[in-house]
Amino acid sequence: MTQPPGPRAYHPDDHAALSDICVRTADNGGDSRHLYPDPELMPSIFATPYAYLEPDLTFVIDDGTGRAVGYILGTADTAQFVTAFRKRWLPLVEERFPEPDGPARTPSEEMIALLHNPERMIVPEVAAHPAHLHIDLLPAWQRKGYGRALMRTFLAALRAKGVGAVHLSMLTANTPARAFYDRLGFTEIDVPDPGPVTYLGRSTTPDL
Numbered sequence: 001m002t003q004p005p006g007p008r009a010y011h012p013d014d015h016a017a018l019s020d021i022c023v024r025t026a027d028n029g030g031d032s033r034h035l036y037p038d039p040e041l042m043p044s045i046f047a048t049p050y051a052y053l054e055p056d057l058t059f060v061i062d063d064g065t066g067r068a069v070g071y072i073l074g075t076a077d078t079a080q081f082v083t084a085f086r087k088r089w090l091p092l093v094e095e096r097f098p099e100p101d102g103p104a105r106t107p108s109e110e111m112i113a114l115l116h117n118p119e120r121m122i123v124p125e126v127a128a129h130p131a132h133l134h135i136d137l138l139p140a141w142q143r144k145g146y147g148r149a150l151m152r153t154f155l156a157a158l159r160a161k162g163v164g165a166v167h168l169s170m171l172t173a174n175t176p177a178r179a180f181y182d183r184l185g186f187t188e189i190d191v192p193d194p195g196p197v198t199y200l201g202r203s204t205t206p207d208l
Helices: 012-023 041-046 048-053 078-093 107-115 146-160 175-183
Strands: 006-009 058-062 068-075 131-137 165-171 187-189 197-203
Touching: 006 146, 012 041, 012 048, 012 058, 012 068, 012 131, 041 048, 041 107, 048 068, 048 078, 058 146, 068 078, 068 146, 078 131, 131 146, 146 165, 165 175, 175 197
Parallel strands: 131 165
Antiparallel strands: 006 058, 058 068, 068 131, 165 197, 187 197
């Protein structure tokens, strides 16, 4: 029986859909398959470790038939997540994605270097926003209110854990994403020399 589309808790059966959504949105919001031949690479950095380590903070948009077409996921405590990523997640994927020997020569090697450096997530300037998140929706499901619904669900889950603020990092060039976050009350956090990304943060207050 079908249900109206909307947010729900992640289930392990959503794993393949979670990975697919990540791949199809990982190139500045677009499909990344032309950049990263291995379809598990980008999910192994930006999606599946969160579902594995903190499933209670992983939510999806269900299209009404049980299929996930978008997700929001993250952690309540970035520092603790980094420790868990290195100790519990990296050993599961490092054989498939061994650390590059020397400077990265391809887009995939650049991403694999990030995979092996979870400590990059610890940025002193965002310490007042201890949680962080990633949110992605397939293009056909964007600009229909589902991103806001996911964010509302995620912020409520953080509040239930006693977390007062959350941050995210986004490619500065992704101007549609920045407009979306601005509408949801995120503001820029000043981080010196952030490279190609911008850091944004907001409280978890229920004002969406």
